[in-house]
Amino acid sequence: xxxxxxxxxxxxxxxxxxxxxxxxxxxxxxxxxxxxxxxxxxxxxxxxxxxxxxxxxxxxxxxxxxxxxxxxxxxxxxxxxxxxxxxxxxxxxxxxxxxxxxxxxxxxxxxxxxxxxxxxxxxxxxxxxxxxxxxxxxxxxxxxxxxxxxxxxxxxxxxxxxxxxxxxxx
Amino acid sequence: xxxxxxxxxxxxxxxxxxxxxxxxxxxxxxxxxxxxxxxxxxxxxxxxxxxxxxxxxxxxxxxxxxxxxxxxxxxxxxxxxxxxxxxxxxxxxxxxxxxxxxxxxxxxxxxxxxxxxxxxxxxxxxxxxxxxxxxxxxxxxxxxxxxxxxxxxxxxxxx
Numbered sequence: 001x002x003x004x005x006x007x008x009x010x011x012x013x014x015x016x017x018x019x020x021x022x023x024x025x026x027x028x029x030x031x032x033x034x035x036x037x038x039x040x041x042x043x044x045x046x047x048x049x050x051x052x053x054x055x056x057x058x059x060x061x062x063x064x065x066x067x068x069x070x071x072x073x074x075x076x077x078x079x080x081x082x083x084x085x086x087x088x089x090x091x092x093x094x095x096x097x098x099x100x101x102x103x104x105x106x107x108x109x110x111x112x113x114x115x116x117x118x119x120x121x122x123x124x125x126x127x128x129x130x131x132x133x134x135x136x137x138x139x140x141x142x143x144x145x146x147x148x149x150x151x152x153x154x155x156x157x158x159x160x161x162x163x164x165x166x167x168x169x170x
Numbered sequence: 171x172x173x174x175x176x177x178x179x180x181x182x183x184x185x186x187x188x189x190x191x192x193x194x195x196x197x198x199x200x201x202x203x204x205x206x207x208x209x210x211x212x213x214x215x216x217x218x219x220x221x222x223x224x225x226x227x228x229x230x231x232x233x234x235x236x237x238x239x240x241x242x243x244x245x246x247x248x249x250x251x252x253x254x255x256x257x258x259x260x261x262x263x264x265x266x267x268x269x270x271x272x273x274x275x276x277x278x279x280x281x282x283x284x285x286x287x288x289x290x291x292x293x294x295x296x297x298x299x300x301x302x303x304x305x306x307x308x309x310x311x312x313x314x315x316x317x318x319x320x321x322x323x324x325x326x327x328x329x
Contacts, residue, residue, distance in 0.1 A: 070218045078206075109192040117199060135284065135300035142313065147239060156291055159289075159297055159313030 007029075012042050016049060069083050209275050209283050210328040215249035215265045218242035218312070219319030226324050232324050236310065237277045244319070260286075266316045268292050271323055276300065287311065303327040 008031040014020045015028045032039050137144050137157055147156040216229060219242060225233050226247040231281050233245050253261050253273070260274035269291045276284040289297040289311065301309045305328055312322035 076236060079326065106191040110195055113192065113195050113199065133302050135302065136282075137297070137299040139297045140295065142209055144297065149235065154308050154310055155301065156236070156310045156312065157297070157299060157301075159311070161313060 005035060008032075008035075008038060009041065011043060012038065016042070016045060171268075205255050207278055210252055211255050211273065211279055211285075212250070212252045212277075212324075212326045212328065213271065213273070214247060214251075214324040214326075215225060215263075215285075216248045216322040216324060217227075217244075217245045217248050217266075217316055217319040218322050219246075219317075221318050232310070232322070235279070235308065236322075242320070243321075246319075256287075260263075265289075266314075266321055269314060271311075275312055275326065278329065281305070283329060285325070285327070287325065289314070289323075301325075305329055 008028060011020060011024050011028050020028065025168045032042060049137060133148075134146050134155055134157065137146060140152065143160040145160065147158065149156065192216065194303050200311045214229070214232070214327045216232060218240070221251050222244045225245045228250065229245040229247055236242075240270070248266065249263075251263055253263070255261060255273065255275035257277060262270050264270045269289065270286040270291060272285045275285055278284075278316075279313070282302050284300065284302050286300050287309075288299075289294055291314070299311075303309060303325070306326065308324050310322055310324050312320055314321045
C-alpha cells in the first residue's frame with residue numbers, strides 16, 4: 001500500500017533527525033524509493049539542515065563548556081546551605097589530615113616560631129635588684145619622706161602637705 | 171549530601187592548615203606571654219585619723235605594720251581593689267574626690283616587679299615614684315588630707 005505524501009512528509013523531518021521508530025523508518029524509506037517529489041523535498045530539507053547545523057557546531061566547538069560548567073557548579077554550591085562544621089571540615093579538608101605531608105608546613109611554621117621566639121625569651125634583660133625598695137621619688141608640690149620598716153618589710157612614702165598635716169610619729 | 175571541596179587538592183589544604191596553625195601558634199604565644207607578664211596588684215585606700223578608735227578588721231595588717239611609725243587611732247577602709255597589671259599599661263584608680271592613683275607595671279621578673287606610681291590631684295601630679303615589690307610585700311603611700319583624716323594607699327603585689 002502506498003502512503004500519501006502528506007502523511008510521510010511529517011515523518012521526513014524526524015527521519016532526518018534520526019528520531020523515527022524502526023517501523024516509521026521502513027515506511028519513509030519505502031515511500032521515498034517510489035516518490036521522487038518527496039525525495040526532492042527531503043534533499044532540500046537535508047541541505048537546509050546542513051546549512052544551519054554547521055555554524056552551530058562551530059560555535060559549540062569554540063565555546064568553553066568546562067568554564068561554564070564550573071560556573072554552574074559554583075552557583076549550585078552557593079545555593080546549598082552548609083553547617084559551619086561542614087564548611088570548616090571542607091576548608092581544612094580533614095580527610096587529608098592523616099597524610100604526613102599535610103603536617104609539614106605546620107611543623108615548619110611551629111619551628112620557625114620557636115626559633116624566633118625562644119631567643120627573645122632567653123634574652124637576658126638587665127636584672128632587677130631582688131631587694132624591695134624605692135627606685136626614685138619626686139614631688140613638685142610636697143615634701144616627701146621615705147621610711148623603710150625592716151621588721152614589717154614595708155616601705156612608706158609620705159607626702160607632707162604642710163606643718164599641720166604632718167603625721168604624728170611615735 | 172556530601173559537601174565537596176572546591177578544587178585545590180592537598181596543596182590547598184596544606185596552605186590553609188599551615189596558615190591557620192601559624193596564626194593559632196602566634197595567638198597562643200601572645201596570650202601566654204600576656205598572662206605570664208601580669209601582676210595582680212591590690213590597692214587599698216585607707217582613711218587614717220585620730221578621730222575615734224575604729225580599726226577596720228581588714229586593716230589589721232596595715233595597722234600592725236604602721237603602728238610603730240604613726241599614732242593614728244582610727245583606720246577606715248575606703249576602697250579595696252585588685253587590678254591585673256600588664257607591662258606598660260597604666261591603670262588609674264580614683265582614690266578619693268579629686269585625687270587618683272595611676273599605677274603601671276614597668277617590668278616583672280621572677281621575684282620582683284617594678285612599678286611606676288603617680289598620684290594626681292585635679293590633673294596635677296603630686297607624686298611620681300618608682301618602686302620594686304616582691305610578692306606579698308607592701309608599699310604604703312600616705313599624706314594627702316581627706317576630711318578629718320589622712321589618706322593612706324597600701325599597694326601589695328601578688329605574682
